[in-house]
Amino acid sequence: MNHKGQTEQFNWIFVLVAGAIILGFFSLFIFKYVELQQKRFNIGISQDLSNAFQVLSTSSVGSSSTIDSSEGFKIGSTALLDFSCTDDQLLLRVNEDPDAVYRFRDEFVFSRSSLRVDSLDLWLKPWFFPFYVGNFVFLSDPDDVFYFVYDASTREEVLSLDIPSIFTVKTVSINDALPERSSLRVVYFTSSLPRSDLDRFSSVSHISLSEKNVRFYEEGRWSDEISFPSDAFVYGAVFSDSSSLFSCLVQKSEERISFLSKVYAQKAHLLSFFDRRPECSYDLLFQRLVSFGKGDYDLLSSLEGENSACMLVF
Amino acid sequence: MRKGQLQIQETILVVFIFIVLIALGLVFFYRFQLQSIQSEIQEYEHDHLSTLLVSLPESPEFSCSFRGEKGHCLDTFKLLAFSEVSGKDSSFFQRFGYMNISVYSLYPSSSVPCSSSQFNSCGVWTIYSRLPEDKHLILGKEVLDSPVSLYFPDTDSYGVGLLVVEVYGR
Numbered sequence: 001m002n003h004k005g006q007t008e009q010f011n012w013i014f015v016l017v018a019g020a021i022i023l024g025f026f027s028l029f030i031f032k033y034v035e036l037q038q039k040r041f042n043i044g045i046s047q048d049l050s051n052a053f054q055v056l057s058t059s060s061v062g063s064s065s066t067i068d069s070s071e072g073f074k075i076g077s078t079a080l081l082d083f084s085c086t087d088d089q090l091l092l093r094v095n096e097d098p099d100a101v102y103r104f105r106d107e108f109v110f111s112r113s114s115l116r117v118d119s120l121d122l123w124l125k126p127w128f129f130p131f132y133v134g135n136f137v138f139l140s141d142p143d144d145v146f147y148f149v150y151d152a153s154t155r156e157e158v159l160s161l162d163i164p165s166i167f168t169v170k171t172v173s174i175n176d177a178l179p180e181r182s183s184l185r186v187v188y189f190t191s192s193l194p195r196s197d198l199d200r201f202s203s204v205s206h207i208s209l210s211e212k213n214v215r216f217y218e219e220g221r222w223s224d225e226i227s228f229p230s231d232a233f234v235y236g237a238v239f240s241d242s243s244s245l246f247s248c249l250v251q252k253s254e255e256r257i258s259f260l261s262k263v264y265a266q267k268a269h270l271l272s273f274f275d276r277r278p279e280c281s282y283d284l285l286f287q288r289l290v291s292f293g294k295g296d297y298d299l300l301s302s303l304e305g306e307n308s309a310c311m312l313v314f
Numbered sequence: 315m316r317k318g319q320l321q322i323q324e325t326i327l328v329v330f331i332f333i334v335l336i337a338l339g340l341v342f343f344y345r346f347q348l349q350s351i352q353s354e355i356q357e358y359e360h361d362h363l364s365t366l367l368v369s370l371p372e373s374p375e376f377s378c379s380f381r382g383e384k385g386h387c388l389d390t391f392k393l394l395a396f397s398e399v400s401g402k403d404s405s406f407f408q409r410f411g412y413m414n415i416s417v418y419s420l421y422p423s424s425s426v427p428c429s430s431s432q433f434n435s436c437g438v439w440t441i442y443s444r445l446p447e448d449k450h451l452i453l454g455k456e457v458l459d460s461p462v463s464l465y466f467p468d469t470d471s472y473g474v475g476l477l478v479v480e481v482y483g484r
Contacts, residue, residue: 007318011325018329022336029340036347040354047358051365058372105409106373132374132384259399263375266395267467270433274468307381311467314379 042100045079049092050102056124057107057135081115085248106256110236111139112203113245121166127232130304131264131314133256136232138239140167144202146238147186149174154189157209163235187238193222203241207234216243226250229257229297254295261293268313280310289313360456363481367460370415371477376441378465387463387472393417393439394428400442407444414480415442419464421474434468446482454483 082093090109094100108127123138146169150158155173163169172178174190180200188194188206193215198204204217213225214237223243228236228250240246265286272282285306292299307313371377371388375396378389400406417439424437446452457480464473 007321011318011322014322014325022333025336040351047361051361054365054369058369058374126384128382130382132377132379132382134374259403260374262399263392263395266399267389267391270391270394270430271467304382311470312380314382 038095039097039099042079042094042097046092046094046100046102049081049094053102053104053107053109053137056122056137057109059124059135078116078118081111081117083109083111083113083242083245085244088248088251090245090248090252104252106134106252107137108134108236108249108253109137109139110239110246110249112141112144112240113242115139115141117141123164123166125232125235127230127253129230129232129257130300130307131260133253133260136236138235140239143183144168144185145170145181145183147172147178147184148238149176149178149186149188149190149194151190153191154209158189161234163238185241205237205241207237209234214246216241216246218243229253258293258295261289264314265289265293271311271313275311277310281306282310282313285313359481359483363456363458363479366410367458367477367479370479371460371462385465387465388417388475388477389465389467390417390419390428390439391433391467393441394430394433397439397441398430406442410442410444412444412446412482413442414440414445414478416440416478416480417462417464418476418478419473420461420476452482456481456483 080095082096084091084093090104090107092102092104092109119142121140121142121144125136125138127133127136144167146163146167148158148161148169148171150171151174158171174188178184178186178201182200182202184201185203186198186201186205188204189209190206193206194204198217199220206215206217206222208214208225209231211227212229212231212233213227214233215225216223226243226247228234230253233250233253236249237246240249268282268286268289272280272286275282285303288299288303288306292303371386372384374384376388376392378385378387378392419437422437424435426432426436427438427440428436457478459476459478462475462477464475465471466473
């Protein structure tokens with residue numbers, strides 16, 4: 001009788017242990033499966049975004065539109081988009097997944113360094129310097145509100161900034177008080193650097209239109225000045241909130257200008273074999289394009305003049 | 315005692331068979347997932363190629379322009395200039411990988427390859443060409459093409475061409 005009871009007991013113990021092992025195995029499988037599906041989802045988003053950015057960066061259309069999950073990128077649900085610059089390479093990571101990373105090539109995408117969105121406001125602006133270099137893509141969270149702060153010396157220039165109406169932009173004087181909301185993105189166009197009470201805003205930057213440089217307020221202090229080559233970067237500075245990202249994009253733009261200048265210089269050299277009119281100085285244009293590509297951007301207006309003289313180089 | 319032992323053995327056998335069935339199910343599920351992922355990879359690579367085909371003619375390296383305004387054509391002199399300038403730049407391998415990108419002139423028709431010594435009356439521009447060093451590693455090739463408008467700056471005239479992109483799979 002005792003043996004029979006013990007046998008029954010051992011049987012139950014065995015069943016319970018085996019059942020726990022099987023249950024544990026199934027639970028592990030389910031967790032791993034969910035992890036895999038999440039990873040596929042993240043990679044899918046990064047692939048869709050990468051294709052979209054590649055097409056947008058060279059699209060002929062310069063327009064503003066609201067891209068949301070029902071029309072454009074089809075994100076499907078709220079996703080965390082992290083932009084970063086590592087080893088001079090601009091990266092986009094989705095949902096902090098190390099496998100869902102897109103490495104930008106020739107795209108110029110200006111955005112906050114981190115966006116948690118299910119829809120995106122987007123604006124394309126072609127950039128000419130003096131030839132077509134590419135499209136600037138500006139991204140923003142639809143809930144972002146921009147405040148442009150001007151003083152007496154910058155009022156006219158700030159009011160003439162042309163930002164599409166899909167973005168919520170309010171222009172105020174330095175003497176006006178800013179709302180207490182913490183989700184504001186404040187851009188100062190003032191002569192002097194603002195100092196007080198900036199931590200309450202979600203992002204703060206200071207743009208000097210006359211000197212073409214920008215500073216970002218990060219971790220309680222102002223970053224170093226970052227110079228930019230063209231007025232088009234003013235809009236880039238408005239949409240950015242990180243000095244490292246903005247520096248990265250300025251550097252990419254300079255590399256792009258350098259390469260395109262070489263292509264146009266080579267084209268000028270080829271044209272010189274066909275157009276031998278004495279008034280056409282392709283050799284001079286060649287030299288100027290080479291210097292321009294090396295960073296001598298003061299040659300910008302002379303390049304435009306030289307281009308219109310004979311067979312068009314660009 | 316024997317009856318008890320028999321019962322335990324029976325239970326062990328049942329559990330063992332149950333585990334074997336689950337393991338088989340998991341193996342089949344794993345193979346199905348792997349195939350599904352491989353098919354998604356192929357789909358992604360095809361999408362990437364299609365995107366390249368759409369964006370290449372609009373790139374400032376190749377597109378024609380008139381006083382800064384971008385045109386909807388390929389500048390044949392820029393095609394040649396790009397192939398000469400990019401040959402010295404290794405970063406394009408990161409952008410394009412193992413592929414051939416060529417433009418063929420259909421009208422006016424010419425099968426003469428273009429180069430810095432032959433850029434007049436030629437009709438084949440090899441913009442980018444990179445093959446894997448070991449040809450045995452090539453598993454397949456996908457080819458996409460698209461008609462394009464060509465602009466000839468020397469004669470200020472237009473033609474019709476074909477942009478061909480060949481991608482090698484490894």
